[in-house]
Amino acid sequence: MEIREQTIAIVTTCGDDWGGSEELWSASACLLKERGNRVVVCKAGLPRKHPKYVQLAKKGVELCDIQLKTSFVRRVVARLIRRAAVWRPNETIPGFAQTATVRQFSKYLSKYKPDLVIVSQGINFDGLGYAYACLRKHIRYVIIAQKAVDFYWPLSTDRNLMKEIYDKANKCYFVSKHNLRLTEEQFGLRLKRSQVIFNPVKISRPVPFPTMEPVIHLCCIARLFILDKGQDMLLRILSKPLWKSMPIHITFIGRGEDEVALRQMASLLDVQNITFLGFKTDINTVWESYHALILPSRSEGLPLTIVEAMRAGRPVITTAVGGNAELLTEGETGFIGGADELSLEAAMLRAWEARDRWEEMGKKAALYVGKMIPEKPERDFVNDLMSMK
Known part of the structure; x- marks a missing residue:
């Protein structure tokens, strides 16, 4: 039976107000709403005043904050109840499935009674508690995984339940072949109802290539978070005399918790051929000034920045982590190293x-990505949901 004029709930685990991981579900939410469905979006600490959420609300999407907000008195009472052992968590169920936000989300499931839940995860198991709440209430759910990390595996105490949650999902979506393969390996499970999908991009056609004289300009578009994005490796390379002597300038575009640390590191190493530009929304205008993308990632899904750079007609210099290299051909559309300074350099x-x-190379990249990436990935995703049995 097709999913038509039903209630669709979407829960996202993104820890920031917004990020690239939100583009697919948000575009899909609007499309689902246009097709006559009731759409409810849930998030812990949902920032209602953020422009993206304001836009969703204007289109009729309902917004729910699943982060508990309790008064001082209620917090004290709850603490006393726990100490008196009136309420104890079920010790047979892993903690990830019993958090306060999962319990609150479960209440919203009872309230809205959705026909389908979309669990949008930043990493491949950080939202499985929400999926477990669906499983317990016999509500159909699908899982989106925006990233899987080779060096970050589920806890042994969580693994069996997480495996069951994946196995019983109506479908599992991944943004790269690497993410799908690694998830299967981490849980020792072939995900027969799985599919690789793409995130929507903001660039529809190539951007004219700027002159390369007298300085070559590269940009690093990424959240300033060294654990994932590896900007510290790039700064160490740029601190070497060879790179200081080259007519090259690198601009870091984005914000994040490591911005101060990276600025201070650059100052310590006397790296002067860089700029921290902050967050930019008009990506078309950005690419008018840069010749290539450099992305020194330690872990990824399939970054929107790579797809957007290719669509803009720019080569990509990056590391072979996540799905980074899945769209690139070495020496033809980009240059691929390992996630270490020697290989990246x-x-x-x-x-x-x-x-x-x-x-x-940029022209080849634009042609290739135009063939590989659908013009409206959210449309394909929603069509798949609507035809699900």
Whole structure:
């Protein structure tokens, strides 16, 4: 039976107000609403005043904050109840499935009685508690995983229940082949109802390539979070005399919790051929000034910045983590190194030596990504949901 004129709940685990991981579900929410469905979005600490959420609300999407807000008196009473052992968590169920936000989300499930829940995860198991709440209430659910990390595996105490949650999902969506493969390996489970999907992008056509004289400009578009994005590796490379002497400038575009640390590191290492530009919304205008993307990631899903750079007609210098290399061909549309300084610098040197070919490589990148990435990935995603049995 097709899902039509039903209640669709979406729960997101994004810890920031907004991020690239939110683009797919938000675009899908609008499309689902346009098709006559009731759409409810749930998030812990939901920022109602954020422009993206304001836009969703204007389109009729209902917003629910599942972060408990209790008075001082109620917090004291709850603490006393716990100490008196009136309420104890079920010790046979892992903690990830019994958090306060999961319990609050479960209440919203009882209130709205959705026909389907979309669990949008930043990493491949950080939202499974919400999926478990659906499983307990016999509500259909699908899982989106925006990232899987080679060095971050589920706890042994959580793994069996998480495996069951994945196995019983109506469908599991991943943004890269790497994420799907690694998730299967982490849980020792073939996910037969799984699919690789893409996130929507903000660039629809190539942006004219700027002149490369007298300075070559690269940009690093990413959240300033070194554990995932690896900007510290790039700064160490740029601190070497060779790179200080080159006519090259790198701009960091984005914000994040490590911005101060990165600025201070750059000052310590006397790296002067860089700029921290902050967050920019008009990505088309950004690419008018830059010749290539550099992304020194330690872990990824499939970054929107890579797809957008390729669609803008720019080569990409990046690391072979997550799905970074799945759209790139070494020496033709980009340059791929490992997630370490030695290998990343080698990729940067190969790129530098081939800089006269960057414009042509960018044209190839735009043609390739235009064939591989749907114009409206959210439409394909929603169509798949609507035809689900």
